Amino acid sequence: MEANQLKDGACIVGIGETAVCRKPGSGLSEMALQLKAVAAALDDAGLKAREIDGIMPFPNLGRAEAFAASLGCANLRFAATLNLGGAAPVAALRMAAMAVVTGSANYVLVPGGWNGFSGARTREITAGDADSIPGGAIARDHYLPFGLSAPPQWYALMAKRHMHEYGTREEQLGAVALAMRKHAQLNPGALMCGKPMTMGDYLASPMIAEPYRLLDCCLETDGAAAYIVTTTARARDLRQRPVVIMGAAANQPYPADDIINRQDFHRTGLTIAAPEAFAMAGVSPADVDFAQIYDCFTFEVIQQLEEAGFCRRGEGGAFVENGGIELGGRLLVNTHGGLLSQAHLLGLGHVVEGVRQLRGEAGVRQVIDAEIGVVTGWGDFGDGSIAILRRGD
C-alpha cells in the first residue's frame, strides 16, 4: 500500500483534555489523569469505551494493557507505542491512520498525560534513567559526565550553532516566547493567561543554558489529553465534525541516538518527514491556515519552521520577528499558547487545539474560516513528526 493511500482515509473524531496546573499538582495518578482525558474524548466522540480496539500510549506513561483493563476494552486488536518522545502523539496520527485504513482496528485511542510538575521532573528522569529515551545510554556515558543532563542543555548546542552559522539572535528566540504568551491571553485554559510578557521581561529572565533563558523553556505542568481516530467512513456516523488526516509522517535525525555526531547538524526528523507529509496531503506550507509547532524551547520552533519548509534554513529568525508568527502575522503558530504558555501536554495539546480550530470551536481565538492546519511534534534528540489536517464535511 502506498503511503498516499492513507490520504483522507482517517479522521480525528474525538478530543479530550483535563485542566492543567502546577501547584498543588493534579492530585491524581498519571494513569487516572490520562483516563479523565480519555473519558472526555470518548464523550466528545459519542463512543463507548469498549468500542476502542486500538491504543497507542505515550512512551513510559502506561501500558496499553492497563488502559484497556480500566476502560473495559476486551478486544484490543492493536497496541503500539512509538519511541519518539514528544514527537510520538503526532507520529501516532500516521500509525493510527494506517491501523484503521487497513482494518487492523476500528477506533484507535491516543492518550498522553503526566504530573510533569508535581511528579518526577524531566531533568530527573533524563539524568537518572538511561532507558527513558533511545539515546539515554549515550547521554549517560558521553554527555552527563561533562554536565549536560537535560533537554535545554542538549538542544542549546543546536541553537548556539544555528546562531553562529545564520546570525540568529536572542531577540528572535524571544519573539517566539512572546508570541506564545500573547496567544495564551486568548486561552482561558492556558496557565499563562492573565500573565502577559514583554521583550524586557524575556531578556531579564535568568539564563539556564546559553542561549536558553528561563522564558525560552516550556512549562512543566500536570495535565493530560487524548484523541481518537477512525476511518473517514465511520466518522460520518459520529457526533462531531470530523477532522481529516490529509498527510502525516514521522522520521528521525541521523544518528538519532547521538546529538553531536551528525554530518548535517541541523537535519532533524522533520527535515525528512515534512516533505513526505505535504506530498501525501497534496498541499504546500503556503496553503495552511495555522500551525501548531511543538515548542519545547523557543529555538526548536524556529528550527521546525525551517525544516518543515515554511521558510528556508537560516531564515527562521527573521520569519518569527515582528509578529511573524502571531495573530495577524505571516503564519499563526500555536493558537493555544503552546508548551511555552499553555501547558506541557506532551504534544497532545497541539493536536487537540488543531482539531478545535478546524471544527470552529476555538472561541475568541478562532482562526476565521480555518480549513487546513499543520501540527508538529519534536522529541528525544530531534525526532520529528508532522500531520496536515483538514476540516471535514
Place this chain on the structure above:
Amino acid sequence: MGAANANLVRPLPLMDGLTKQFYEWCSRGELRFQRCSRCGAFRHVPRELCAECGSFDWEWARSSGKGTVFTYTVVARALHPAFANATPYAAVVVELEEGVRLLGNVVDCPPDQLRIGMPVHVDFEKQTEAVTLPVFRSR
C-alpha cells in the same frame, strides 16, 4: 536543588563494552577513536559496525587530539545536583582533525571567552582509579 546535594560526585560513564574501552584509553593518556579497517572512516560514539561500508573490522586509532570548538553551551543553572557548585560551566562540542566530534569541558578558558572555531587540544583528568575523562585546553 538543596545545598545538601551539592557535594554529590560527578556522574561517570558506565564502564562496559566499547565505552569502557574508549575510556580505558583515556586513562592511559591517549584519545583514540574507532577507525574502520576497511574504509578508514573514523567514528564516535563507539559502535559495533562501520555505517559507511558495513565492515565489522576496526581498530582503536590514535587521534591527534587537536580540534576546534564546533558548538557549546554555558550552563548557568545546574539541572543535576552534582554540578550545582560548578556553575557557570561550559560544555563544548569539539570537532577533531579526524572528523569526529567529542563533548567535553575546556578547563583553562572562562566560559565567557569561548568562541566557536576556537582551536583546542585534548588533555585528561583522572576522576577515579577506573575512570579518566577527556578535557580540552585552548591552544
